[in-house]
Amino acid sequence: MPWSLLDKCCEKCWHSPKTPCPDFINCSLSGPLCHSDEECAKKRKTRLEQLQHGEKGAKIKVPWTSCTLATGAEAVYQAVVDYISKRGLDITVSISGCYGLDFIDPWLEFVTKGMPTAIYANVKENSVPKLIERYFLDQDVSGAFALKEKTGNAKGEDEVPLLSELDFWRKQYRWVSRNCGIVDPESLEEYIASGGYKGLSRALKMGPDAVIDEIQKSGLRGRGGAGFPTGLKWRITRQQRGTPKYAIANADEGDPGAFMNRLLAESDPFRIVEGLTIAGYAVGASRGFIFVRAEKPLMARRLQRAVEEARKYGLLGTNILGSGFNFDIEVILSAGAFVCGEETALIAAIEGKRAWPRQRPPYPAEKGLWGQPTVINNVETLAHVATIMAEGAEKFAALGSDRTKGTKMFCVTGAVKRTGAYEVPIGVTIRILVEELAGGAPDGVKIKAVQIGGPSGGCIPASLLDLQVDYETLQSAGAIMGSGGVVAISDENCMVDVAKFFLTFTSAESCGKCMPCRVGLRVMWSILDKITQGKGQEEDLEVLKQLAETVRSTSLCALGGTAPNPVLSTLRYFMDEYEAHIKKGVCPANVCAALVTYLIDEDMCIGCGQCAMNCPANAISKLASGKYRIDQSLCVKCGTCYVVCPVRAVKKTSCSGGGGNG
Amino acid sequence: MVKVKIDGVTIEVEPGTSVLAAAEKAGLRIPHLCVVKGIYEGASCRLCLVKTPTGRLFPACAYYVYRDEEFISDSLDLRIERKVNFEFILKFHRMECWLCPRKGNCLLAKLSKELAVEGTPVCAECPLSPEECLLTKGVPCLGPITLSGCDAECVESGGPCWGCRGPISRVDVLENAFSRYRELGIDTETILRKADIFWNSLPEFEVVKKVFNRVRTS
Numbered sequence: 001m002p003w004s005l006l007d008k009c010c011e012k013c014w015h016s017p018k019t020p021c022p023d024f025i026n027c028s029l030s031g032p033l034c035h036s037d038e039e040c041a042k043k044r045k046t047r048l049e050q051l052q053h054g055e056k057g058a059k060i061k062v063p064w065t066s067c068t069l070a071t072g073a074e075a076v077y078q079a080v081v082d083y084i085s086k087r088g089l090d091i092t093v094s095i096s097g098c099y100g101l102d103f104i105d106p107w108l109e110f111v112t113k114g115m116p117t118a119i120y121a122n123v124k125e126n127s128v129p130k131l132i133e134r135y136f137l138d139q140d141v142s143g144a145f146a147l148k149e150k151t152g153n154a155k156g157e158d159e160v161p162l163l164s165e166l167d168f169w170r171k172q173y174r175w176v177s178r179n180c181g182i183v184d185p186e187s188l189e190e191y192i193a194s195g196g197y198k199g200l201s202r203a204l205k206m207g208p209d210a211v212i213d214e215i216q217k218s219g220l221r222g223r224g225g226a227g228f229p230t231g232l233k234w235r236i237t238r239q240q241r242g243t244p245k246y247a248i249a250n251a252d253e254g255d256p257g258a259f260m261n262r263l264l265a266e267s268d269p270f271r272i273v274e275g276l277t278i279a280g281y282a283v284g285a286s287r288g289f290i291f292v293r294a295e296k297p298l299m300a301r302r303l304q305r306a307v308e309e310a311r312k313y314g315l316l317g318t319n320i321l322g323s324g325f326n327f328d329i330e331v332i333l334s335a336g337a338f339v340c341g342e343e344t345a346l347i348a349a350i351e352g353k354r355a356w357p358r359q360r361p362p363y364p365a366e367k368g369l370w371g372q373p374t375v376i377n378n379v380e381t382l383a384h385v386a387t388i389m390a391e392g393a394e395k396f397a398a399l400g401s402d403r404t405k406g407t408k409m410f411c412v413t414g415a416v417k418r419t420g421a422y423e424v425p426i427g428v429t430i431r432i433l434v435e436e437l438a439g440g441a442p443d444g445v446k447i448k449a450v451q452i453g454g455p456s457g458g459c460i461p462a463s464l465l466d467l468q469v470d471y472e473t474l475q476s477a478g479a480i481m482g483s484g485g486v487v488a489i490s491d492e493n494c495m496v497d498v499a500k501f502f503l504t505f506t507s508a509e510s511c512g513k514c515m516p517c518r519v520g521l522r523v524m525w526s527i528l529d530k531i532t533q534g535k536g537q538e539e540d541l542e543v544l545k546q547l548a549e550t551v552r553s554t555s556l557c558a559l560g561g562t563a564p565n566p567v568l569s570t571l572r573y574f575m576d577e578y579e580a581h582i583k584k585g586v587c588p589a590n591v592c593a594a595l596v597t598y599l600i601d602e603d604m605c606i607g608c609g610q611c612a613m614n615c616p617a618n619a620i621s622k623l624a625s626g627k628y629r630i631d632q633s634l635c636v637k638c639g640t641c642y643v644v645c646p647v648r649a650v651k652k653t654s655c656s657g658g659g660g661n662g
Numbered sequence: 663m664v665k666v667k668i669d670g671v672t673i674e675v676e677p678g679t680s681v682l683a684a685a686e687k688a689g690l691r692i693p694h695l696c697v698v699k700g701i702y703e704g705a706s707c708r709l710c711l712v713k714t715p716t717g718r719l720f721p722a723c724a725y726y727v728y729r730d731e732e733f734i735s736d737s738l739d740l741r742i743e744r745k746v747n748f749e750f751i752l753k754f755h756r757m758e759c760w761l762c763p764r765k766g767n768c769l770l771a772k773l774s775k776e777l778a779v780e781g782t783p784v785c786a787e788c789p790l791s792p793e794e795c796l797l798t799k800g801v802p803c804l805g806p807i808t809l810s811g812c813d814a815e816c817v818e819s820g821g822p823c824w825g826c827r828g829p830i831s832r833v834d835v836l837e838n839a840f841s842r843y844r845e846l847g848i849d850t851e852t853i854l855r856k857a858d859i860f861w862n863s864l865p866e867f868e869v870v871k872k873v874f875n876r877v878r879t880s
Contacts, residue, residue, distance in 0.1 A: 359705040359724035515708050519750035550746040553719055554708045 017314030054092035097267020099181035100421035121145035199389030218393035219405035224378030240373035255454030258485030275382030401427030415490035453482025456562030458569030494591035517560030806839035
């Protein structure tokens with residue numbers, strides 16, 4: 001093992017977890033502070049340089065997160081290691097987090113001293129040798145996806161764009177995700193080298209009240225969805241008399257289409273641990289918990305490892321950095337239900353009870369875990385806390401809109417070209433997120449609506465894309481900020497079906513404690529199901545609206561309170577689609593199976609027989625002319641023929657009656 | 663002691679008392695189902711919702727008062743919310759009241775009367791236990807298909823139900839009732855003829871007949 005920044009530089013250094021030095025963080029970067037020794041200072045400089053370019057002057061970074069592993073990063077990693085050992089190259093291979101640009105997964109980053117750092121997108125394992133040869137041996141960067149800087153030394157530099165000039169990078173403001181994809185998520189040393197733990201050492205010198213003042217000054221609001229001012233929450237918790245107090249990081253991210261918490265925790269877990277430690281210090285807590293979704297095992301493992309590392313170097317435990325503050329963190333796996341993300345349900349789960357929410361007030365700040373004052377923050381909020389404490393509140397408060405300061409990560413998925421997580425200052429328009437960062441709709445389709453805020457968010461029509469993303473603006477438009485999931489819905493989707501889809505999710509995830517959520521959502525779902533079957537009646541819409549209002553206003557927790565949003569917002573903006581289903585028996589987007597008829601256009605049919613071969617109901621038969629025809633009385637409307645037809649001769653129409661070809 | 667004001671009535675209670683307990687102390691009735699002291703903390707049925715002057719809704723059973731506060735327990739919108747939530751409760755209730763041991767002492771029947779929700783049949787209020795049920799003696803009683811709310815007066819005085827309150831509109835209850843008639847060998851034609859006395863001009867009667875025919879042919 002080479003000397004690390006966290007090790008003693010010489011015998012004069014006296015820092016250890018038992019005898020902590022208050023200047024440990026600053027000292028390991030720009031030290032030595034307690035004595036002057038040229039040798040020790042040089043040691044640090046060389047090590048920082050090594051971290052930048054690898055110990056051997058050349059480094060390959062392989063992203064090791066759930067999203068890249070899913071696209072084959074493990075095989076790529078193996079190919080890189082195999083090739084390097086086969087050729088005997090002097091290159092360090094290290095893992096890193098993910099940039100959040102999921103459309104380039106799996107990617108590789110090549111770093112060499114004197115050469116521009118190059119990122120290669122969508123790497124296959126068999127192209128690895130070619131890439132390594134070209135970059136490290138021929139010093140040629142052509143074929144790379146983007147460069148981090150230009151040096152003029154490498155061949156083909158002019159053909160490759162700079163990462164910082166690309167639209168989806170330039171328009172981001174990477175504040176809390178600054179380390180994602182840059183540092184090794186399993187190395188505390190790299191985190192500290194990138195400026196980590198500066199926030200905590202600053203906070204410990206300021207005192208708890210000053211920390212809360214600083215957070216209040218920054219205007220930070222909870223990033224979990226509700227947008228409650230973090231500083232205020234901390235102050236209330238601090239003012240409670242009971243001891244002990246607890247601090248909890250809510251990493252139970254369950255929204256379909258949202259993965260910013262996972263991305264942060266897998267790419268930069270120490271920032272969350274640091275943020276939670278600062279929160280614990282500010283409110284006067286002695287124990288912290290990180291509540292992680294069990295379905296995200298890598299995220300849990302990374303956080304667990306981060307906690308252990310921090311403990312090893314005295315950044316958790318007793319007398320942290322000589323301040324007299326004692327704090328330890330435990331990582332807890334969730335019971336695996338969506339409702340566990342609700343703070344009172346989360347507390348019940350940690351206590352070992354069934355994860356049921358309970359009525360608030362009393363809020364967790366007054367009576368939380370085991371009846372004690374508890375502060376619960378989303379992991380993104382805590383990552384913001386660590387960054388604010390390091391960079392200062394003014395810098396954070398300068399970003400964002402009038403009412404909400406700072407930045408927010410958004411996960412843009414659905415009908416877009418560049419799926420990924422993007423961090424932007426709050427107050428940008430939805431259009432920037434969907435069209436400029438995520439690249440807009442794929443060819444051939446148009447974006448009809450954008451669903452913001454996870455399964456309980458609302459659908460905003462394309463005509464309102466210039467709306468600012470902000471807690472209040474979204475609320476007035478019928479959506480919520482939620483955790484920041486943005487799903488683009490194309491014109492190939494039926495909005496009634498979309499509303500039904502989200503209700504399927506929320507009604508299945510309802511914990512069953514309160515009546516409106518448990519039964520109300522089921523009843524709403526069955527009305528929507530009736531409409532998509534073409535059996536809806538006009539009064540159903542009125543009933544649906546009334547039920548949605550009751551469920552929203554009388555539910556126990558936010559799950560039921562927000563679950564009707566997709567229905568209410570589609571009723572508000574896409575009434576024409578509901579009416580088409582009910583009055584004309586037509587699904588305008590040709591999605592609802594009961595209303596769609598499949599026909600074969602005989603002029604286009606080439607008689608290949610693919611459709612007949614794949615039809616599960618044997619409803620397709622050959623005509624004397626050699627063309628094929630669907631027997632409507634047998635058709636089960638599965639859509640297989642529509643998919644398999646090589647010439648797109650199978651047409652979907654939505655006129656009831658099934659006439660024409662049938 | 664703190665002062666709780668509910669619908670204009672001021673009640674002095676210990677801090678930490680629930681709004682529901684405060685209301686009960688003053689003799690005010692707030693409908694509720696789920697809370698059982700010491701066993702279940704409540705906040706599930708959402709029938710005891712009360713409103714703060716700012717318009718926020720809280721369940722009275724799980725809202726504990728620590729300072730002077732004011733609530734409204736009865737207003738038009740609260741009644742609507744309660745009614746819808748009670749309909750939710752009835753929606754998935756099995757409703758085979760003629761077999762239920764709670765017969766005659768049914769909270770749901772009492773609440774449906776109080777909240778003006780139709781749904782439970784007369785059997786829910788019938789004082790006879792399932793073993794004494796008139797149907798088991800072969801008496802054509804209309805209780806299973808008639809709306810409750812009369813406290814089963816006819817059965818109380820010794821006779822069968824005549825269906826004067828009109829038919830139940832829930833199809834699943836009707837289906838269950840007709841299968842019960844069939845099971846006990848009661849001639850359904852007699853039942854329909856008897857029902858015709860009070861129901862013959864009601865459009866809902868047509869629904870009853872339809873269900874009856876469907877059950878008979880199935």
